[in-house]
Amino acid sequence: MTSYAQTSSDELHALRAALEDEYNGFKAKGLSLNMARGKPSAAQLDLSLPLLDILSSTSDLRAADGTDIRNYGVGTGLPEARTLMAVLLDDDPANVIVCGNSSLNIMYDEIARCMNFGTLGCAPWATLDTVKWLCPVPGYDRHFAITEQFGIEMINIAMDDNGPCMDQVEELVANDPAIKGIWCVPTYSNPGGVEYSDEVVRRLARMTCAAPDFRIFWDNAYCVHHLDPDPAHHAHVLDIGAACREAGHPDRYLKFASTSKITFPGAGVAALAASPANIAEIARMMNVQTIGHDKFNQLRHVRFLKDADGIAAHMAKHAAIIRPKFDLVEQKLSEGLADVDCHWSTPRGGYFVCFYGPAGTAKRIVELAKEAGVTMTGAGAPFPYHKDPEDSVIRIAPTLPPIEELDLALDVFVCCVKLASVEALLND
């Protein structure tokens, strides 16, 4: 076949007419399909139903240390919950604080604390003229929404197959003390599916920062969310904590994780890990914000997931459900888009496929899909201020729809990509 770019104008006109026919056919179906958000499907949620039977009125409601979980207290989380979450955080339970249901909330609160109070003796960020933040792109829209709400100036950092472009990062942080942090999703990044290389992790830990209170926000949201049953094909990203300690910057990182996409989104358990100095400061500040988080849900998760092996066994069940969906995305895009100047990620885990269309087509593709009843994540969403400089990136979230719906949604998407690409070429 001939790529669209090498096709004559007459042929493109004919192609557009044919694609419009196909597209109108989809539109006539009155579809309502969704590939927008990284949500587990109902079948995945079913996997965690036994969690609801763990604690009943006749259960032992004491933690291992004898704490009556029904009453106030234990601000840093039940000891056994800290041990469980330390598995996800790749850290010592002593460095872990277990919180409520949302790791995003922990990240937000940490930035709020740094804004209001500063950290480890440095000035409150809110007292500075400018605060800047490094945003590897494409990235997670909800991260960028936090830094945007706090008026923090966001700087795009290019991503490649190894993580953020470290030459760019090192140059910036060495020279600008206003740069206070970086968003990182090191394992199966959202949406790129990138696994940070050891070298990238070590350079992040080692680099010279003009700001002594520069912080790596290490959102390991997909740390155990592998797609392949073979552990040899799982990502094993280096621990940023160990790397920072080795590099002599022990307080530089804050690690976050949750069980939102392990058990139930919105009713999971979230936690952070950091250096002893950071943990002590956060625990002290947090003790004014709340008396403690939900210890029932902590104990439920401990008794349900048990340990690293329990988590791995549970995640294998998730993988069995979603792997065919990722395979279908790969198959449909490969089959349908051979002629289009585009590419996409083939992640080994996480929740997204990242699609890179011809420059200037992403908004149009999403618009076309929307009009045909297929909701995609908004074009621009994976970028600070919703501005994709190339207008080319679209995040595909294949997990939520049943596979038959996904199949149809992908047919629509492929048609929209082709149509938008032909339109773009004809408008050149």
Next chain:
Amino acid sequence: MTSYAQTSSDELHALRAALEDEYNGFKAKGLSLNMARGKPSAAQLDLSLPLLDILSSTSDLRAADGTDIRNYGVGTGLPEARTLMAVLLDDDPANVIVCGNSSLNIMYDEIARCMNFGTLGCAPWATLDTVKWLCPVPGYDRHFAITEQFGIEMINIAMDDNGPCMDQVEELVANDPAIKGIWCVPTYSNPGGVEYSDEVVRRLARMTCAAPDFRIFWDNAYCVHHLDPDPAHHAHVLDIGAACREAGHPDRYLKFASTSKITFPGAGVAALAASPANIAEIARMMNVQTIGHDKFNQLRHVRFLKDADGIAAHMAKHAAIIRPKFDLVEQKLSEGLADVDCHWSTPRGGYFVCFYGPAGTAKRIVELAKEAGVTMTGAGAPFPYHKDPEDSVIRIAPTLPPIEELDLALDVFVCCVKLASVEALLND
């Protein structure tokens, strides 16, 4: 009997020796008793055990509107949870946001938002030279800890049997735009047990404030926490929301409540109610902080407590357990302290008895009790910066210990009050 103040020095010396003997007798017992924190007892916690059986793997896990509660979303809370919490908040469900497990956390976050972003178009408080706050005293130590952490200058406001001294409040807020708020626990205040009078509520709503963004933080923590079985003996504090609307200051108040002392502390549901303008702003800001709170726990509470009648029936069970404890405090203090220049509250609800000893004795009483194995709330705790100007107020929390332990702890407390009072007179 003769009051200590009219007793001769020789007799006081003899009395001190006798009290020291009694005190040393208590000390020799090696007690470990606690009247420090407002925690429900194990028997009270047992009342809510059926809550744990409400949702199981075979339950209907859809909200009334069809929402699958297992997945992400519904940032302002399930509609039926908003309806339930509207009962506690005395408001329309549309004006309610249901959050996580802690109303303290909601208050903290609201102050953080006002500091960082301002509210309804006013300047962020963090950009002002000074922010001040009115603190009716004695009050709740955890409220004061929040304003202290944010560097807000706290001003003591005297409390009487009707609530805060409104002459003082009106004078201050009319003339000082730096005063941005007031802490209020309007029903069975912590620790005074005060029920705000209609006149106080109306004056708070009506008063002229130099700051357009002055906010009444209305922490109705004990709104349904009556001790008497007869509803005629329950507090019925006017709704500050209605009062503010009537007075033409519809955005002045923020109401908070939780089920922490209805079901489980730390695993209850907390919520706020405010004007449509405030609710819209908070919902918009909060949507960046978190995707949503725990909908399982919201639905559990809805199905367990059901409605206003369900809540009232459940609270009557709590009252049956704790009323004898409050009666015992009243009896023991009345019997034991007739000769001491002191008084105390006899609340109709809430979690505390407020004890006012002779000036200059509170720290000593708490110290003596501690050394005899009875932990009390720290003297000074009910005041900003932990400074009780009279050193006279002690918060008694009788709910947690079993009644036999409470009985013994009160004997120790009475002895300590008498001993400290005699010591003070001898040192004069």
